[in-house]
Amino acid sequence: MKIGDYIKSITHALREAGIDSPALDAEVIAAHFLDMDRHQLVTWSDRVLSDSEKSAIDKAIKRRLKFEPVAYITGMKEFYSLEFTVNKDVLIPRPETELLVDMAIYWAGLNSSVLDLCTGSGAIAVALKHSRGDLDVCASDISAKALKVAEKNAEKILGKRRISFFEGDLFTPFKDEKFDLIVSNPPYVSGVLKGGLQRELDFEPHDALYADDDGRAVIRKIIDEAPLYLDEKGVLLLEIGSNHRDFIEDAGRKRGFTVSVLNDYAGLPRVATLKK
Ligand SMILES: C[S@@+](CC[C@H](N)C(=O)[O-])C[C@H]1O[C@@H](n2cnc3c(N)ncnc32)[C@H](O)[C@@H]1O
Secondary structure, three states: OEHHHHHHHHHHHHHHOOOOOHHHHHHHHHHHHOOOOHHHHHHOOOOEOOHHHHHHHHHHHHHHHOOOOHHHHHOEEEEOOEEEEOOOOOOOOOHHHHHHHHHHHHHOOOOOEEEEEOOOOOHHHHHHHHHOOOOEEEEEEOOHHHHHHHHHHHHHHHOOOOOEEEEOOOOHHHOOOOEEEEEEOOOOEEHHHOOOOOHHHHHOOHHHHEEHHHHOHHHHHHHHHHHHHEEEEEEEEEEOOOOOHHHHHHHHHHOOOEEEEEEOOOOOEEEEEEEO
């Protein structure tokens, strides 16, 4: 079968199954397994697929038809224009989290120390260090499996520019340490929504997505403990749920922070800045 005809047939199958972006997903998957850029699929649309190429893409499409996210099928996700390795041990980095990186770049003074709490794939820490080589970046996660992925990404993307990784529950690895800036995209989806959202979310680590108390439990703990780990003029940047603005402003002020909340490009509250 020719590439062009095959793309049409798998797009149709994905559409029939109720996948949101069937043409895009078909192209991304096919391009990945053919080791091409997406635009080359058009240039090469008359090229006939080999049996092994077709069988590899067929297998991948079967996974997508079960709603497995494209990023887990290809094993990669672009974030901050960098290519991150991902697998089922880590949350797939989201475009809206790029705003948190922008804010961190803005707030971090020259040569300052930065902690990325709940680092997952390392997306935030690695993107930050890639843009700002002067920063001294530490990153941590409770999941040893996630940290393996983060370390791999740091090595692949940063080479010799190092990040220090730590395993543990929130601030436990950082007793007596202080940072100029703490950034975090913690789990903040309400546990009661489990199973009721997009089917793709069922494939991501639940500990990365969901938190108790309507998604507030981990954020609350970070806000409560952060003052102990921030320098005198330190800043805490948090990605938050779109329904968390009032809660963050209240919890932050109670711990002595000045709080402001920035909306994302969709107009939803997304990044909270808490200044000591
Ligand atoms: C929403 S994901 C964020 C991943 C990555 N920072 C990103 O933005 O793509 C949250 C991460 O927090 C980690 N996590 C959950 N609870 C934690 C805890 N109590 N202490 C440290 N990390 C935790 C999870 O393992 C997961 O990797």
